[in-house]
Amino acid sequence: xxxxxxxxxxxxxxxxxxxxxxxxxxxMCADPHVMRYFPQPLSRLESAxxxxxxxxxxxxxxxxxxxxxxxxxxxxxxxxxxxxxGFEAGFTPAVEIGWRLAREHWGLxxxxxxxxxxxxCGFEHLDLDEIVAFAAVNNLPSQKxxxxxxxxxxxxxxxxxxxxxxxxxxxxxxxxxINRAGWLATL
Numbered sequence: 261x262x263x264x265x266x267x268x269x270x271x272x273x274x275x276x277x278x279x280x281x282x283x284x285x286x287x288m289c290a291d292p293h294v295m296r297y298f299p300q301p302l303s304r305l306e307s308a309x310x311x312x313x314x315x316x317x318x319x320x321x322x323x324x325x326x327x328x329x330x331x332x333x334x335x336x337x338x339x340x341x342x343x344x345x346g347f348e349a350g351f352t353p354a355v356e357i358g359w360r361l362a363r364e365h366w367g368l369x370x371x372x373x374x375x376x377x378x379x380x381c382g383f384e385h386l387d388l389d390e391i392v393a394f395a396a397v398n399n400l401p402s403q404k405x406x407x408x409x410x411x412x413x414x415x416x417x418x419x420x421x422x423x424x425x426x427x428x429x430x431x432x433x434x435x436x437x438i439n440r441a442g443w444l445a446t447l
Contacts, residue, residue, distance in 0.1 A: 261321045269377040274326035279303045284336045288362040297399040337365040340374035372408045382438045390439045396430040410446040411436035
């Protein structure tokens with residue numbers, strides 16, 4: 261599949277990663293507030309490796325997590341996109357939607373705006389039947405975005421993240437879903 265290089269929303273550009281995104285991305289991933297629902301903040305090297313994995317996902321699948329840029333300033337503010345779920349669970353194989361934004365860009369509707377655009381890409385261009393999202397149970401900000409873009413949670417779908425050890429406070433996760441019909445109903 262030819263990679264989808266760019267998506268646009270009213271205020272945002274979702275684009276391929278550039279080498280000069282690393283400083284801002286590494287700063288964001290080192291911020292303990294941004295990473296509070298992840299096992300730990302990332303080092304600069306870990307952030308660089310994550311960009312490499314994202315680029316590899318684009319090469320393999322034609323989609324992935326796009327770098328997120330504000331159109332008005334050209335500023336890198338995070339990422340939003342789609343990825344094959346990288347672990348086995350009751351709902352896999354599946355494609356997930358995800359996002360991460362730098363703290364100074366929270367509360368402005370960017371995550372929902374970008375995620376809405378990405379859902380459209382998934383259903384219209386990639387012809388997906390369903391897209392999932394998941395987060396730690398206590399990650400209420402991400403759950404609000406999931407709800408804002410029309411995703412629904414069935415508590416029976418919630419799961420323990422298999423990449424986190426038993427007893428880890430972030431192991432319990434909620435799963436949200438949206439299918440093509442559900443997305444079309446929100447248009």
